Structure formats: structure tokens, C-alpha cells
Amino acid sequence: MTSGSLHWGIIGCGDVVMKKSGPSILQAGGSRIVAVMRREAAKACPFAEAHGIALCTDDAAAVLNHPEVDIVYVATPPSSHRQYVVPAAEAGKHVLVEKPMGLSATEDREMIAVCEAAGVELFVAYYRRFHPHVLKMKELIDSGRIGRPVSAAIEYAQPPAPGTSWGGGWRVQPDVSGGGLFVDVVSHRIDLMVYLLGEPAEVCGLTAKVNPESRVEQTVSLAVRFAGDTLCSVSGSFASLRWADRFVIAGTEGAIEAASLDSHAFTLRAGKVEQEYRFDRDRAPHLGLVRHIERVLDGQEGNASCGRQGMLADRVLDEGLRRGQ
Numbered sequence: 389m390t391s392g393s394l395h396w397g398i399i400g401c402g403d404v405v406m407k408k409s410g411p412s413i414l415q416a417g418g419s420r421i422v423a424v425m426r427r428e429a430a431k432a433c434p435f436a437e438a439h440g441i442a443l444c445t446d447d448a449a450a451v452l453n454h455p456e457v458d459i460v461y462v463a464t465p466p467s468s469h470r471q472y473v474v475p476a477a478e479a480g481k482h483v484l485v486e487k488p489m490g491l492s493a494t495e496d497r498e499m500i501a502v503c504e505a506a507g508v509e510l511f512v513a514y515y516r517r518f519h520p521h522v523l524k525m526k527e528l529i530d531s532g533r534i535g536r537p538v539s540a541a542i543e544y545a546q547p548p549a550p551g552t553s554w555g556g557g558w559r560v561q562p563d564v565s566g567g568g569l570f571v572d573v574v575s576h577r578i579d580l581m582v583y584l585l586g587e588p589a590e591v592c593g594l595t596a597k598v599n600p601e602s603r604v605e606q607t608v609s610l611a612v613r614f615a616g617d618t619l620c621s622v623s624g625s626f627a628s629l630r631w632a633d634r635f636v637i638a639g640t641e642g643a644i645e646a647a648s649l650d651s652h653a654f655t656l657r658a659g660k661v662e663q664e665y666r667f668d669r670d671r672a673p674h675l676g677l678v679r680h681i682e683r684v685l686d687g688q689e690g691n692a693s694c695g696r697q698g699m700l701a702d703r704v705l706d707e708g709l710r711r712g713q
Contacts, residue, residue: 512698518676535641568604593708
């Protein structure tokens with residue numbers, strides 16, 4: 389693939405694109421953004437002008453049908469993912485869709501089916517799969533360094549936004565986001581457990597609302613059984629004053645533990661060995677994902693963050709939070 393030969397069109401050019409994923413695409417080396425869309429186009433035009441992006445529009449169809457666009461990045465809230473993924477695939481474009489993939493696994497299945505029928509790749513923006521520390525975790529687990537994984541834990545806590553007991557904008561509107569901040573943030577960690585441990589086989593969960601005004605869960609406790617019989621506890625708290633981002637996988641011969649997953653560091657304990665692994669952060673957080681997409685579309689490797697993988701995290705959320713019931 390020659391430099392800039394993968395042409396991107398973006399639907400939903402908001403803060404995530406302008407601060408995180410957009411810079412990742414621009415720095416990847418084999419990509420170029422040719423069109424961006426936002427409902428209030430004027431808010432996206434400075435980003436477009438700064439990076440030489442020819443089309444800045446409020447018309448999604450102009451991006452979906454743009455003759456130069458090879459891949460459409462759907463960076464809108466989950467309630468509109470299906471709305472844009474389906475026509476993008478039908479227009480013959482590859483698709484990168486933000487996480488969580490949809491409002492439910494049922495929506496996910498439809499998006500997967502349409503993309504498969506159209507013969508296009510569907511990627512889900514679980515970009516942490518491509519962070520160096522996570523790739524090292526996978527290497528250690530797959531090589532048997534901790535033996536057979538038997539238990540795992542995700543512990544995430546985030547205080548309420550200042551000045552409010554449960555803030556979060558559209559992310560706490562269940563008809564838009566599919567749930568609350570647990571769905572938005574902890575879905576990343578659930579996806580990593582899927583990546584490292586395999587398909588979830590059984591899920592049960594409890595949720596609670598601390599503030600009666602909240603329309604979404606504020607504290608969550610899930611138990612997940614993975615196909616290899618690894619049991620994983622998942623806790624999320626968005627109503628207390630504490631912070632936590634603990635991520636653990638323990639096996640018959642050792643354990644991997646990150647005191648803070650996003651610190652890009654973890655500890656391996658195996659027998660008498662205790663080893664610290666620390667990694668530099670990418671210049672932009674989605675950089676590994678974007679470079680993976682470039683390689684997949686260049687025929688160099690298979691899709692490691694495909695729609696069928698993204699759907700598994702939504703299955704856990706559906707069953708654990710009783711979404712759709």
C-alpha cells in the first residue's frame with residue numbers, strides 16, 4: 389500500500405475524531421481523510437481545513453457515496469450506527485464503526501450480515517486490542533506462560549462528573565448509547581477479555597441506581613463464564629468518589645495483573661518470577677488499530693477486530709444488563 393492510498397470518509401466528526409482517532413488516521417502512514425461529516429458542519433470545518441480534507445459537510449450521503457472513499461468510519465453514538473453502517477456497506481465501502489457496536493447484539497447481527505453480503509470488511513473500534521501491553525498479555529497467555537486461565541477480574545470506578553451526581557451527556561441516555569457509562573467505558577475492558585479468553589458462554593449480572601433521577605445503571609456487577617470455563621468478575625461504579633482500572637487474568641501457573649489498564653504496564657507473576665512490563669504509549673491511541681486496518685485491506689493479515697468479535701461484547705452487555713428485556 390502506497391502512502392495515503394487508503395481514503396477515509398468520516399461520519400460524526402466530533403471530539404473523539406478530532407482529538408484521538410483522526411490524528412491516528414493522519415499519522416498511520418497509509419491513510420488519508422478525504423471527507424468528514426457532522427450535523428453542524430461548521431464545527432468540523434476547522435479540523436478539515438487544518439488537515440487538507442477536501443469535503444466537510446452535514447450530509448452523510450455525500451460521504452457514503454463519495455467516489456474516492458474506500459472506508460467509512462462511523463463515529464456517531466450507537467443509536468445511529470446501523471443507520472450508517474448498512475448504506476456504507478451497500479455502497480461497497482469498508483466500515484469502521486465505533487464501540488459499542490450497536491444498541492444490542494441483534495442490531496450487530498444485521499450489520500454483520502449486510503457487510504458480509506456486500507463483501508466488505510467490518511471493523512469495530514476496540515482499539516485497545518492493538519496496544520503493545522495488551523498484545524504482550526496475549527502473547528504470554530497464548531504461549532502458556534500463566535498456564536490455563538481460570539479466573540479474571542475487571543474493576544473499574546469513575547467518580548461522577550463535577551457539579552452533577554450522574555452526568556455524562558448522551559452517554560447516559562439509554563436510547564442513544566444503549567446504557568450508561570458502564571456500557572461506554574467498561575465495554576472496552578469486556579472486549580479485551582473476549583480477545584484474551586475467547587467467546588463468553590454465560591453471563592449474569594446485577595445493577596443499581598444510586599440517584600433516582602438516573603435512567604441508567606450506575607453500579608454494575610457481572611459474572612461471565614468464558615468458553616474455556618474461565619470465570620470473570622466485572623464491576624463498574626460511577627457513583628462513588630473512587631477511581632479504579634484493575635485488570636487481572638490468573639491461571640494455573642501464574643497471573644497477569646494491571647493495577648491500571650491504561651497505564652500501559654502490567655505485572656507477570658509465574659512461580660518465583662515477578663516481572664514488570666512497561667510500554668510507551670502510541671502517539672495517538674487508535675494508531676495500532678488504523679495500521680491494522682491498512683494491513684488487512686492490503687491483504688497482509690486477517691481482521692482481528694471484526695464485527696463478529698465486536699458483537700460478543702454486546703452479548704455480554706445484553707445478558708448482564710438485561711438490555712431489551
